[in-house]
Amino acid sequence: NINTVSPTYAKEVQNDPSKGFGLEGILRYRSKNFCGIVNGIDTEIWDPETDPILPVGYDSFDFPRGKTACKMLLLQECGLEPNPDKPVVGIVSRLDYQKGLDTVVNVIERYKGRVLFTVLGTGDPRLEKAYQALARSNPTCVAYRGKLDEELAHKIYAGADLFLMPSRFEPCGLSQMIAMKYGTLPVVTRVGGLADTVTGYPASNATGFFIENLSENGIASTLETALKVYADKPQWAKLVKNAMTVDNSWDKSAQEYIDLYKRTVN
Secondary structure: OEEEOOHHHHHHHHHOHHHHOOOHHHHHHOHHHEEEOOOOOOOOOOOOOOOOOOOOOOOOOOHHHHHHHHHHHHHHHHOOOOOOOOOEEEEEOOEOHHHOHHHOHHHHHHHOOOOEEEEEOOEOHHHHHHHHHHHHHOOOOEEEEOOOOHHHHHHHHHHOOEEEEOOOOOOOOOHHHHHHHOOOEEEEEOOHHHHHHOOEOOOOOOOEEEEOOOOHHHHHHHHHHHHHHHHOHHHHHHHHHHHHOOOOOHHHHHHHHHHHHHHHHO
């Protein structure tokens, strides 16, 4: 048996040469024995109810108070406009081509008056410089931290309203699942594990938003939809609750691996 880290990615590497890197024919030949099992997240480390880094713990029943407290702390730490009503978009990522963050720089320029942005990550020096320049020229609405900072990552997952992850490909991805656990709705491309773990608006059980076309305009179009939902507080609260109650722990994935091992040895 052959395994990778999500069902959609398993299909992509069999059918898309840009993702199979020359192995797509062999993987297609072995398709009957090829499966994808999504990763889980560590729900002891990533739990907004017990997270010691947050100023206030919260769960899916009392998230408005907790998330507002976390949002205000994040804005204060990042030096952003201390406005709890303005939507905050968080990014915690490697800065490289795979993650699609080259497409986001101009989107931030377009939305910096309406939306607050906080970006944490290192990588491509050109992208680091682009985000540094954005933050320098817009200090009250764009924050960039070019370092590894676990504490700030927790604060972004909890304090942001939307989590932007426009990956060109993503075998599984953990950030979107962590964001959902913290009630921060992911805005993601419909690829790999992102397609398998996020349910896109306007489904009744939506947990986030899909970018259908990875481009500046494609991201902006999805952000517009997300901002309209954000303005409708009851609808927004429903999506946040949906996201927080999804089980992305290792329990289900572990059972799938056990089943895979049993099939392999029999």
